[in-house]
Amino acid sequence: MPANSWPEDNSYQELDPLNSLLSDLSADEELVLDTNPVSVASRFQGRRRKAALVLTIVWSSTIALHLVSWSFIFILGLTTVLGFHALVVIFTKPRHYPKEIQGDLPSVSVLVAAKNEEAVITKLVNNLCQLEYPNGEYEVWIIDDNSTDSTPELLAALEQKYDKLKVLRRSAEATGGKSGALNQVLPLTKGEIIAVFDADAQVTSDLLLQVIPIFQREKVGAVQVRKAIANAKENFWTKGQMAEMALDTWFQQQRTALGGIGELRGNGQFVRRKALESFGGWNEETITDDLDLTIRLHLQKWDIECVFFPAVQEEGVTRAIALWHQRNRWAEGGYQRYLDYWNLILKNRMGTRKSWDLLMFLLIMYILPTAAVPDLLMAIARHRPPILSPITGLSVSMSMIGMFTGLRRIRQDQKFQISTYFLLLLQTLRGNLYMLHWLVVMSSTTARMSFRPKRLKWVKTVHTGNGH
Template sequence: MNPIACWEGGRRRKAGLFAATSLLLGLLPHWLHGGPWPAVVAALLLGRHIFPTAGRQPGSKPSSPQAPSDAARLPQVDVLVAAKNEAAVIEQLVNNLLALRHGEEQLQLWFVDDGSVDGTGEILDRLQERHPGLHVIHRPPGAQGWKSGALNAVLPHLRGEWVLVLDADAQVDPELLERLTPLLQDSSRALQLRKAVHNADCNLLTRVQAVEMAADALIQQGRIMHQGCGELRGNGQFVPRQALLHCGGFNEATVTDDLDLTMRLQLHGVPVAVVWNPPVGEEAVGSIGALWRQHQRWAEGGLQRFFDYWPALLSSRLKPRLKRDVLAFFLLQYVQPLVMAGDAVGAVVWRSAPLAWPLTTMTLLFTLTALWRCPTANSGPPVPVIRGVTVLMTLVYVLHWSLVIPMATVRMALKPKQQAWDKTVHEGWAAGA
């Protein structure tokens, strides 16, 4: 299932080596009684690559090869949803997808009840009786592979040109497929829809998540425009079926199927384009505890893909520009938080001032640049107005990754691989909106 994971196994050893090396980089300037100059140089070099990616203004088309002008042919699309204990939102999603404007022969809906115990399977069976175009597959409780295993259970049944993967809390425009038909003529790359939060007004935490997702899509488009790597985000991802099969399907050994698939697609020469409009709506988590668990899983899966694929990522399979982009964002997202943690420890042990502050400053300025250039006039769920307190709280929110990444890395180094899927619980706020 995963033929290009060149360095599988030894998860704890690789995580321990990565953590020790990164922490040491933060400790060394204190041990050598140096100044912040190494961090200044690192911030300048890293910022030189990443700042241009925050400058793209989203338009109606993604940064991808031009789609053919003839949009008359309706592509065949299989919609895949893996649902585990999603009784609060599943019927709303089914009704939303049944409203999609697309020919019946060109659209098939596939739902996998992944061992649910809350009535999700019964709801899907009832809806299947009323709607022949809805196909339901049941997996027993404890089935292997988590979400990836559920999605793989459907692959042998698919016949469409494209596979659209949605989360159970997703909501899409009824005209989604009509609007994307010109782009779906080109199956040489995958598409990722911008994720838009439909419960942003719930509380401050959901609001900053909505802003974060908009800024993420902006940066993704900027990376692509500068010949970098676009990434799948799990919900709202269109993947050519043949490319997916060629990559071996979904990796059942990962907790982040989207990030893992991104790496394998890139290594097979299939880039990812990001579509700003139309977006896919989803539900942001509404509590600190749920956010922490979700982001710990994202951090673990994000690191695991680099541990598994780094020999291939350094090979000639990636173009030099793409390779530099992957390296730059690996340093920004995973190495820098551990360096900052090592710097904090060094400041305490040697009773000196922190020396990694240039890297922190660069990260905050990069985030502020993306927020400043992020448009708020979009289709789909509105992006919160990005000004004043929202900007300040988003910057504070971004800093929580400085805790998430080190703790996830240390846990990976000390504990056996996680054996239970810690899924995000959906409350169904949109249903009452």
């Protein structure tokens, strides 16, 4: 689930389809991403054409399955493959991470990109500037992206209070949204590990001491901590987001334990500087910097670990319309990465295990919701049950199991009674009802990207300071 961004519109033209295709196919064979600005820019063009092609294939294939006699056998076989993968995911034991670090602790730079965050900025800085870390080998950078409220004045006062706090103020002409802000401050930082948080983040004082030891394994390029919803008790939407984050972290832990893909979620992400600089920092041509960074790290053979503890608290959105806008951005950014890096993924740059894991995730999270629309239409027209029902049932079952297990894992230090299990079951049922919004979001987003001209747009999630 990507981090928040803020308003900024950058329009750019689509390249000629043939030139765009040739650009994709001629990507440098030795490097995951060519650092030449022209080559990099061309990779992120032609998304609408690619999305339209995928949409056409998914719709036509789904309709065709309703018209051929062997469709049931095909769906049964696909469900069996997905089911076997699901069983492996469920019964895999999560990894255990080192609690202490051998030798000297690496330096850490904590970064927060902020725009008009007067409601939360003071509490954020007080929290981040009082973390436990030997010899104080960490720094805190707040990038004020031309705020028009009282954020600059509050930061100026906080600079006088904390020696480790540094503030970079961006001009009104600065571009790139959150990615641009992080790229601008990166050369000024000195940390071997770069930690990124949202402006509404709150963490425990021992956060760095728990996370940094995980980087002792040389292949670890990044670590993502669980996102906890600070105002989870507020209403149906925030309670659903709390369950959703438990499900997401459980899936990430199980996937990484299998040698699959761990994913970054923007808030509470730690990245090794060496890995980040190997491909030039954050991508300013995407609306979800964390999901794009996830793919590029794995293409460079880095691993991403995900942990339940410690967690970073953040505000959940409280209204349906705000949730709709936020999740549409997440869905579009997640889909963009497949369209941008498809040829490198097909070349198995990540390795077989990660490529297979990514394929399973793509089928469940993107292809199935997209195919659900033509499947339902054909089912109504032919007066038959939807042909994808077995796969949908498997997906819902996995969601139930993962959400229940994730919620239980969060309560690992509590004594369990019958009433506790009943409460977890209730939270799981409510959470899966809430998760139905993803079906609508994913199917509508993949269709919209195929027809509407692309405009890069970042939309800020408003933080009020409630819930902490």
